[in-house]
Amino acid sequence: MAKGKREFFCRSADGSITYTTDGNFLFAESAGGEVRLDIFAGHYYKLRPYNGVPILEVDGLRMQLVRDFETPLDYSKEVVKGLGIPREGQFTVLDTCMGLGYTAIAASKSPAVRLVVTCEVSEAVITLAQWNPFSEKLFAKDGNILVMKGSAAELIKGFEDNMFSFVIHDPPRITHAPELYSPAFYKELYRACKRGARIFHYVGSVGKGKGRRIDREVGKRLADAGFASIRYVPRLQGLYAKKH
Numbered sequence: 001m002a003k004g005k006r007e008f009f010c011r012s013a014d015g016s017i018t019y020t021t022d023g024n025f026l027f028a029e030s031a032g033g034e035v036r037l038d039i040f041a042g043h044y045y046k047l048r049p050y051n052g053v054p055i056l057e058v059d060g061l062r063m064q065l066v067r068d069f070e071t072p073l074d075y076s077k078e079v080v081k082g083l084g085i086p087r088e089g090q091f092t093v094l095d096t097c098m099g100l101g102y103t104a105i106a107a108s109k110s111p112a113v114r115l116v117v118t119c120e121v122s123e124a125v126i127t128l129a130q131w132n133p134f135s136e137k138l139f140a141k142d143g144n145i146l147v148m149k150g151s152a153a154e155l156i157k158g159f160e161d162n163m164f165s166f167v168i169h170d171p172p173r174i175t176h177a178p179e180l181y182s183p184a185f186y187k188e189l190y191r192a193c194k195r196g197a198r199i200f201h202y203v204g205s206v207g208k209g210k211g212r213r214i215d216r217e218v219g220k221r222l223a224d225a226g227f228a229s230i231r232y233v234p235r236l237q238g239l240y241a242k243k244h
Contacts, residue, residue: 010133011133041122045057047128053134073134076102079168079238080107083198094118095117097120100128103168119155120150159192164192182221190227200239203237203238222241226244227241
């Protein structure tokens with residue numbers, strides 16, 4: 001695409017907003033004018049097209065894993081599939097770090113999921129998600145997703161014991177949000193999970209050198225909190241675990 005040239009990207013579900021892209025930015029056009037979908041609020045947040053689906057970048061870093069996947073939607077579907085949610089029942093799911101909500105939306109589509117609770121600490125990210133046409137289901141009034149503003153490290157303290165049957169924990173890197181990797185957080189997570197609950201914890205790629213192995217550190221902390229059956233899945237760059 002030539003620099004500065006715009007192409008049609010998609011429309012909102014009700015057709016009131018037209019999205020275009022120059023390959024680097026997304027633009028939302030409506031009767032009220034045009035908005036470029038990027039925000040500076042302490043950090044620089046933007047939506048960027050990737051194979052026909054918006055991804056979130058923060059300070060130039062991509063927030064969705066797309067390696068080995070055509071789009072971030074495919075990654076989210078595979079994460080949820082790995083949780084093994086039954087087709088029958090009444091389950092509540094916790095998604096600790098919403099982002100654009102693709103994983104929360106994927107989980108909400110299971111016929112047995114009654115409610116998905118998703119947490120997001122960044123007002124800028126929530127605003128971009130509200131503009132993102134692929135995130136519309138997050139905010140549907142008749143949907144089964146509850147968006148909670150705040151850090152999961154604090155919000156989890158207010159959740160009931162044995163509340164969640166499934167958990168998706170996809171935090172920023174440990175240097176950016178150490179509280180979401182702390183033993184105290186994992187103990188709260190264990191408390192809020194039902195017996196037999198299954199969780200997915202994104203940790204990132206595992207290096208082969210002598211550097212820090214976050215997967216091993218996280219695995220040990222999960223085990224110390226009481227989780228078991230812990231296994232790393234390279235394709236998803238994350239750990240699955242279970243509360244026995």
